[in-house]
Amino acid sequence: MRIVMKFGGEALRDEERVLYTANVVKKFKKEETIVVVSAMSGITDKLYDLARNVINMNESEIRREVEKIKRRHEIVINKCVHEKYKEECKNVLNNLSEKLERTLLGISYVGELTPRSLDLVLSFGERLIAPIFSYVLKSIGINSLHLTGYEAGIVTDSNFGRANPIWEKTKVLVRERVEKYLKDRIPVITGYIAADEKGRITTLGRGGSDYTATIIGSCLDADEIWLFKDVKGLMTADPKIIPEAKIIRKISYIEAMELAYFGAKILHPKALEPAMEKNIPVRIKPLFNPEDEGTLITAECMKSKDIVKAIAVKKNVASLNIFGAGMVGLPGIAARIFNALAKNNINILMISQGSSETNISLVVEREDVDRAIEAIKEEFKNENVIKNIDCNRNVAILAVVGAGMKGTKGVAARVFSAVAKAGVNILMISQGSSEVNISFVVDEKDSDIALRALHKEFISQED
Numbered sequence: 083m084r085i086v087m088k089f090g091g092e093a094l095r096d097e098e099r100v101l102y103t104a105n106v107v108k109k110f111k112k113e114e115t116i117v118v119v120s121a122m123s124g125i126t127d128k129l130y131d132l133a134r135n136v137i138n139m140n141e142s143e144i145r146r147e148v149e150k151i152k153r154r155h156e157i158v159i160n161k162c163v164h165e166k167y168k169e170e171c172k173n174v175l176n177n178l179s180e181k182l183e184r185t186l187l188g189i190s191y192v193g194e195l196t197p198r199s200l201d202l203v204l205s206f207g208e209r210l211i212a213p214i215f216s217y218v219l220k221s222i223g224i225n226s227l228h229l230t231g232y233e234a235g236i237v238t239d240s241n242f243g244r245a246n247p248i249w250e251k252t253k254v255l256v257r258e259r260v261e262k263y264l265k266d267r268i269p270v271i272t273g274y275i276a277a278d279e280k281g282r283i284t285t286l287g288r289g290g291s292d293y294t295a296t297i298i299g300s301c302l303d304a305d306e307i308w309l310f311k312d313v314k315g316l317m318t319a320d321p322k323i324i325p326e327a328k329i330i331r332k333i334s335y336i337e338a339m340e341l342a343y344f345g346a347k348i349l350h351p352k353a354l355e356p357a358m359e360k361n362i363p364v365r366i367k368p369l370f371n372p373e374d375e376g377t378l379i380t381a382e383c384m385k386s387k388d389i390v391k392a393i394a395v396k397k398n399v400a401s402l403n404i405f406g407a408g409m410v411g412l413p414g415i416a417a418r419i420f421n422a423l424a425k426n427n428i429n430i431l432m433i434s435q436g437s438s439e440t441n442i443s444l445v446v447e448r449e450d451v452d453r454a455i456e457a458i459k460e461e462f463k464n465e466n467v468i469k470n471i472d473c474n475r476n477v478a479i480l481a482v483v484g485a486g487m488k489g490t491k492g493v494a495a496r497v498f499s500a501v502a503k504a505g506v507n508i509l510m511i512s513q514g515s516s517e518v519n520i521s522f523v524v525d526e527k528d529s530d531i532a533l534r535a536l537h538k539e540f541i542s543q544e545d
């Protein structure tokens with residue numbers, strides 16, 4: 083059996099966790115196992131802050147910050163790496179810390195942080211821990227080696243900060259570069275980072291090491307991909323808001339993708355695509371109860387009796403309502419709006435157009451909303467098409483997800499009457515044509531109330 087195991091920051095928080103995680107690998111490894119790791123917890127955020135602020139820091143401040151990061155990794159080496167590998171492992175750490183320092187000093191001298199240099203800085207989180215974790219595995223008797231995402235063969239476009247794999251190349255290279263080790267070693271691969279065709283480091287977007295795991299898994303035709311997380315599995319709702327939320331034991335790729343997309347922070351939204359394409363089961367495994375089966379994500383869209391599997395809430399979003407009688411019957415307006423946003427790297431989370439065609443509503447991340455308004459105004463600046471753009475900054479999207487909704491009549495009616503009964507006003511509605519998701523927008527302050535009402539209507543009551 084060939085499996086990919088991925089461990090995130092929560093698994094690599096400190097030396098105790100690192101050791102625990104290495105023992106999880108030891109206990110659950112199969113004949114062929116690949117490990118993907120993300121940075122130690124908090125390191126990517128730290129690197130991000132540093133990169134942003136380095137221009138205003140002096141040399142000794144920069145050195146001190148790098149030293150702190152180095153120190154955290156050094157403690158892990160001291161506590162978890164066997165004497166006979168310590169020196170080798172520390173050399174790797176010294177080397178990388180020096181490179182990080184030089185990179186930051188370079189940015190500070192130039193006085194400019196480009197997306198490309200930001201990715202380079204961010205890459206150090208994973209590049210530091212992967213070799214250390216590999217040495218920890220060796221220290222507990224597991225033959226291992228470490229590779230960066232690009233050494234492992236992941237080639238992406240040059241969309242720094244949100245790079246996409248170039249599949250034709252990646253498929254061939256990953257096989258060529260990783261498969262040969264699997265007979266007798268466990269490769270530890272850095273999540274999140276890759277390189278473009280010119281060999282420049284790219285990242286796959288925050289939280290992207292899940293994506294690395296599924297890219298590697300799909301290139302190597304893994305039998306299963308296990309994403310170890312700090313949670314019990316995918317849940318029917320956020321347990322912080324709904325204490326009676328339940329673990330979802332089985333869910334389809336499509337449903338899980340909808341949940342990831344709409345706020346279940348547990349999964350990177352793109353991560354399931356490569357697995358789905360090859361039909362490789364993905365498991366969300368509880369790190370602290372690794373025997374548990376967690377949540378299994380496969381292709382079967384079992385039409386179970388539960389119509390709704392889960393309800394996700396995405397907060398920190400804003401809605402835009404674009405008006406103008408000039409939009410009626412004029413083809414291409416929506417396309418131009420979407421293009422203007424795409425050009426500015428603004429992701430649209432939800433769209434709806436009234437049939438009178440005098441308005442288009444969209445939802446974007448709250449942090450993008452000002453740039454979105456500007457981009458749309460700029461696109462139509464000398465035309466009399468758009469009269470007004472209304473903006474509501476404090477909204478949330480609720481997404482009701484379940485393959486059982488498909489072809490079941492009256493689900494939308496039940497959703498909206500439950501929300502209405504709870505006294506919550508709905509601002510915008512959309513249903514994907516896949517029918518596995520009904521999503522709608524409410525004031526953010528009402529979103530927990532709406533969530534509770536829906537969980538009660540569709541999930542809690544079915545016990």
Ligand code: ASP
Pocket residue numbers: 090091120121126127207273274287288289290291292
């Ligand atoms: N370390 C990266 C991040 O924090 C990637 C990941 O955690 O998956 O975004």
Ligand code: MG
Pocket residue numbers: 090091120121122123124126289
């Ligand atoms: Mg991380």
